[in-house]
Amino acid sequence: MTLLTFVTRRQSTAFAIALGVAAASCTRSPPPAAWPLPPRRPETPHPNRPRIAAASANGERAAALAQVEPAPRPAAEAAPAPPRAFGIASRERSGSFWRLVADLDEVLARDDLRVKPITTRGPVQALRELIRNSGVDAAIVQVDALQAFRGSLRGRLSQDRLRYVARLYDEDAHLVARREIGDVRQLAGKRVDVFAHGSGSHVTGASVFRRLGIAPVWTFHGELSASKLLAAGKADAVFIVSQRPSMPVLELPDGVGRLLPIDWRDGFAEAYRRAALTSDDYPNLLAPSERVDTVAVSTVLAMCDWPLRSPEYSRSAQFLSAFYGRLGDLRGPGRHFDWGPVDASPGAGGWTRLTLAELLDPRSGTGPEGRPAPPAGAVRPTVP
Secondary structure (H helix, E strand, C coil): CCHHHHHHHHHHHHHHHHHHHHHHHHCCCCCCCCCCCCCCCCCCCCCCCCCCCCCCCCCCHHHHHCCCCCCCCCCCCCCCCCCCCEEEEECCCCCHHHHHHHHHHHHHHHHCCCEEEEECCCHHHHHHHHHHCCCCCEEEEECCHHHHHCCCHHHHHHHHHEEEEEEEEEEEEEEEEECCCCCHHHHCCCEEECCCCCCHHHHHHHHHHHHHCCCCEEECCCCCCHHHHHHCCCCCEEEEEECCCEHHHHCCCCCCEEECCCCCCHHHHHCEEEEEEECCCCCCCCCCCCEEEEEEEEEEEEEECCCCCCHHHHHHHHHHHHHHHCHHHHCCCCCCHHHCCCECCCCCCCCCECHHHHHHCCCCCCCHHHCCCCCCCCCCCCEC
16 A cells, blocks of 8 residues: 555545534534514504505505594584674764764663774874774764865875765754954954864864855864863964864853854755854853754765675665664664764765665655654753
């Protein structure tokens, strides 16, 4: 045997022995167990995505979409707000306007309708707010305010919408001048105070003096009373539009001022009425049986002529229906005197009556001579 053959056999034998040892070691112990897997976390749906169940084996998408979780129920809706009060604008915080609105609010509350007073700087502004302010549904203004409102461009463009519902009450023009002035024509170029620019006294005073052909110098000292204005020499006369007796005129001391007559002119008939001031009204200025002629201006309840089926038309119909239905209650005991002369006579200073008012008013129109008598026990108050 050669040396090479011997070496090869020795390697083969060693290789066989190694294989046997390896096989024997494999049969001595079982194979190691598999490494345990961690528990699976439960599936959590994404907060911004609906969880869709797995589709069925046939892959129908409709079945999967049918299992979408329903959206959360919305929160309970807030209770509806109470209806807005019916806003009525006028020019003053005192006097008949606020007492009339207080009567309306109390009486019409029986029909679930609230009435709110809205103060403006004067009748022209009240008409302007009536047209452009959604919170103003009506206005109480003098009939001559319509002509003053037409003087502005905005008034000319929107005046056709303004209508009157009814005449309410009259107010008288009081022209109080210094003692040395005995005729209204002497006030040409003199200072005549009307308290505030655009006030009711300013509107009527400008209209009356224009018809008289007299051009005074208007002043506006709203912070001073008539007696202080005349006594201090800040004005030669004071023009006041108010129901009689008017407190600023009643408080004039003897010797400070005098009431000047306003003679009737043909041009007054469109917007004014004949009136007279007597000693029963102003014993401080007039002797017994003495009278001073003047003019009276009517106030009207004004509204807009809104299109049929509009929300404003519905609100107007609701108010007017309650107003005419409760007019008897407004004229009852304890109510204001001025509910007595409410009428719907035509020719109210160029105004046209609201068609809706004609439809809902159960009465026929009564003219100035056919006005109903005041309620029993009613007294005419002193107007501040």
